[in-house]
Amino acid sequence: MSEHQTEGLTPVQLAVVESVAPNWRHDPYRSYDVLRAAGPFIPGPMDTQLVPRYREADLIMQNPDWSHAEESELLHPDSDVELPGSFLWMEPPDHTRLRGLVSKAFTMRTVEGLRARTEQVVADLMDKMLAEGSDTEVDLLESLAYPLPLTMVCELLGVPAEAHDEIRHMSAAIARGLDPDALLSPDELAARTKAVHAFTDFFSDLVAQRRKDPRDDLITRLAQAEAEGARMTPTELLGTLLILVVAGHETTVNLIGNGVLALIRNPDQFAALKADPDLAAPAADEILRYDAPVHLTTRTARKEITVSGRVFAPGESVIVLFGSANRDPEAFADPDRLDLTRYGAGKRVNRHLSFGLGLHYCIGAPLARLEMELSLRAIASRVKEFTLRADPPPYRPNLVVRGMSELFVRVEAQES
């Protein structure tokens, strides 16, 4: 955004612009400070109200009278391609039925069963990264942050290893396409359309194969649920696979990337983690709070709702700014400080909103936490130092699923 275009704006209007501007993706936090100080609700784009503070964000996310089903129309009014019906954008009873069909695969207990396999994948990726990263800079997103969650979600679903790359490219175009259409270039819109078609073709074939030749994987189980009729339609099956694949790695890549960047910028915290690798689990939550991988969501009032004295008419929409709520000084002491002990055992701290809350609370939270904990444990015990090529590193323009486009580092291994 040029100076000319922002001339004449008030500081709050400027903060609204900067909180969505691609050239501020590396640090939207200062504009969030301005928004929070200005009030609980700030007029935003597309007749929405921005919700920058924790209190209102928490209340809205918990209240099922705020619907998520209208998001598609709000953000993608002219879309020529329907993202197939994923339960993230549905309400009960459909949401309950479809979420119920996959929820068993993501319980803490089931996910704990993936610990050994996740450890192995992390160890293999670290071996490779440490071998390459001592002589030359490596892109940590390519060497660890992408392949780990992509491998885990693909294995869980039953996507063959040779297709992982193809899945990654389709997902990236779809994740970019989650942003409002108004912010996407014609090329990005075309790439999303192409990716959704490619995704649909790829998974239709895979489902057909699994019907013929069932395996012990989630795609087979979902294909059986669909075959049994009433429980799931063919479109819902594709929509469920789409949301699991895209949400299952496009988010966690940013958690791992943001975490490594935060450790490099806060050497005292990196030292604390190395001294006590058991900090890895609470550290995962602190990093989620400190630099949220999903920065915002939308909700639309289903009936008249009053929040902090403001009356919302049915049909009015809000944009809940998770990234801002997580840095609200009214909710978190010293919110701009990374403190890996903040979520330690016995501490009474507000939950962060990075996994959302309420009906649509992230189903993959246990898996994301496990992947992050094990990445941090491996980094704590095997990496002596990371050296950044550029600070800040370049960011993708994405607004909803925010993160870097690359994270080049030199990696010095710990002496064993």
Ligand code: HEM
């Ligand atoms: C750090 C990683 C992750 C973050 C930050 C994250 C964040 C979120 C957020 C904020 C929501 C709620 C959105 C809303 O209410 O508008 C959500 C929902 C969801 N997430 Fe995640 N997610 C992560 C990892 C995963 C993983 C690993 C999976 C699956 C393998 C996953 C699958 C889903 C699904 C299916 C939903 C929709 C739940 C529903 O509508 O009931 N996520 N996630």
